[in-house]
Amino acid sequence: MGCIKLFEDYLPRRPYHADDLTNGLKINKKEKAKLARLIQPNGPTHRYWMVFDLDRTDAGMHWDNVGAPAPNLIARNPANGHAHLLYLLQTPVRTAMDGKTAPLRYAAAIEAGLRNRLGADRGYSGLICKNPINSHWIVTQWQADPYTLDYLADYVDLTPEKAKQNPVEDYGLGRNCMLFDELRAWAYKAIRQGWPDYNQWLNACLDRATGYNVNFTTPLDMSEVKHTAKSVAKWTHRNFNRGTFDDYVARTHTSEIQAFRGKQKGKTKREQGIILLEAGAAIKDVMKQLNVDRATAYRWLKKA
Known part of the structure; x- marks a missing residue:
C-alpha cells in the first residue's frame, strides 16, 4: 500500500x-x-x-x-x-x-x-x-x-x-511531555484544596493546562490540551479523594515503597532503571538516582 x-x-x-x-x-x-x-x-x-x-x-x-x-x-x-x-x-x-x-x-x-x-x-x-x-x-x-x-x-x-x-524541548512532542509533567505536578497538590467534584476538577485542570500551553513558543492545539487535562483529571480524581487520601499517603510511604524496594532488590542497575522508567520516572531522576549518563538512560527507555 x-x-x-x-x-x-x-x-x-x-x-x-x-x-x-x-x-x-x-x-x-x-x-x-x-x-x-x-x-x-x-x-x-x-x-x-x-x-x-x-x-x-x-x-x-x-x-x-x-x-x-x-x-x-x-x-x-x-x-x-x-x-x-x-x-x-x-x-x-x-x-x-x-x-x-x-x-x-x-x-x-x-x-x-x-x-x-x-x-x-x-x-x-x-x-x-x-x-x-x-x-x-x-x-x-x-x-x-x-x-x-x-x-x-x-x-x-x-x-x-x-x-x-535541552533535555525536553519546547517543540513538537516535547510539548506534550512538558504539559503532562507540569499539570500532574500541580494536580497532585491542588486536588486536596476543597476536594472538588469531577466536573469542577476537570474544568480546573483544563484551565491550568491552557495556562501552561500558552507559554509554549508554539502552543499545542486545544484538542491535545483537552485530552491531557482529561487524562490527569480522571486519574487524580479516581485516586485522590477525601476518604482515601490519608490511606493513599500512608500506603505510598510504607507498603508501596517497600514493595518497590522489594522489586528492585537483586536487580542490576539496568533492570532498576527500566523499572523506574516504566513507573513514569523522568530521565533526569533516573540519571541522578543510578548515577548513569543520559545515553544509557535513553537506551533503557527503549526497553521500558
Missing part, C-alpha cells in the same frame, strides 16, 4: 483543513477535508506522522545532504521549493497521557534530534501540513515502509552532551 493511501487512511475523522490560511482553518468530515491543500495529518491522541517544515529552495533533497533518513513523503511547493517532510511511524505514538509516558518521551527526543539534523523550522506547530493528496504540491514518495522509533534513533544524537543542552 502506497504512503499516500496510508496518509488518507490515517487522517482524523474530522480534520482541520484549509486552502488558504488567511481565511482560517475549517473542520469537516475526512471525505471533504481531504480535498484541501492543507490538512491535519494527526489526531489529538495518536501521532502517525512526524512532519518537518523546511523553508529552503532545496528542501526536496536536503535530507540526503545532511544524512537524514529518507522521508516517506515530501510535499513541495512548486513556487519556491519549500516542503513538508513526512515520516510514517510503524507504531503510532499515543499522545494522550493515559498510557505509558516512556514511548512518548523517547519519540519526543528522536523528533527533536531529527529536527536539528534537518534544520527544520522550530516555529512549525505540526497541526496542519501540505496535503500530499492534493495535486497543488509536488509530491514524492522516497520510502515505502513505515519507520520504527529505534531505526530513526540511529540518525540522531542522544549523547549526554547533546541532550543536556
Whole structure:
C-alpha cells in the first residue's frame, strides 16, 4: 500500500483543513477535508506522522545532504521549493497521557534530534501540513515502509552532551511531555484544596493546562490540551479523594515503597532503571538516582 493511501487512511475523522490560511482553518468530515491543500495529518491522541517544515529552495533533497533518513513523503511547493517532510511511524505514538509516558518521551527526543539534523523550522506547530493528496504540491514518495522509533534513533544524537543542552524541548512532542509533567505536578497538590467534584476538577485542570500551553513558543492545539487535562483529571480524581487520601499517603510511604524496594532488590542497575522508567520516572531522576549518563538512560527507555 502506497504512503499516500496510508496518509488518507490515517487522517482524523474530522480534520482541520484549509486552502488558504488567511481565511482560517475549517473542520469537516475526512471525505471533504481531504480535498484541501492543507490538512491535519494527526489526531489529538495518536501521532502517525512526524512532519518537518523546511523553508529552503532545496528542501526536496536536503535530507540526503545532511544524512537524514529518507522521508516517506515530501510535499513541495512548486513556487519556491519549500516542503513538508513526512515520516510514517510503524507504531503510532499515543499522545494522550493515559498510557505509558516512556514511548512518548523517547519519540519526543528522536523528533527533536531529527529536527536539528534537518534544520527544520522550530516555529512549525505540526497541526496542519501540505496535503500530499492534493495535486497543488509536488509530491514524492522516497520510502515505502513505515519507520520504527529505534531505526530513526540511529540518525540522531542522544549523547549526554547533546541532550543536556535541552533535555525536553519546547517543540513538537516535547510539548506534550512538558504539559503532562507540569499539570500532574500541580494536580497532585491542588486536588486536596476543597476536594472538588469531577466536573469542577476537570474544568480546573483544563484551565491550568491552557495556562501552561500558552507559554509554549508554539502552543499545542486545544484538542491535545483537552485530552491531557482529561487524562490527569480522571486519574487524580479516581485516586485522590477525601476518604482515601490519608490511606493513599500512608500506603505510598510504607507498603508501596517497600514493595518497590522489594522489586528492585537483586536487580542490576539496568533492570532498576527500566523499572523506574516504566513507573513514569523522568530521565533526569533516573540519571541522578543510578548515577548513569543520559545515553544509557535513553537506551533503557527503549526497553521500558
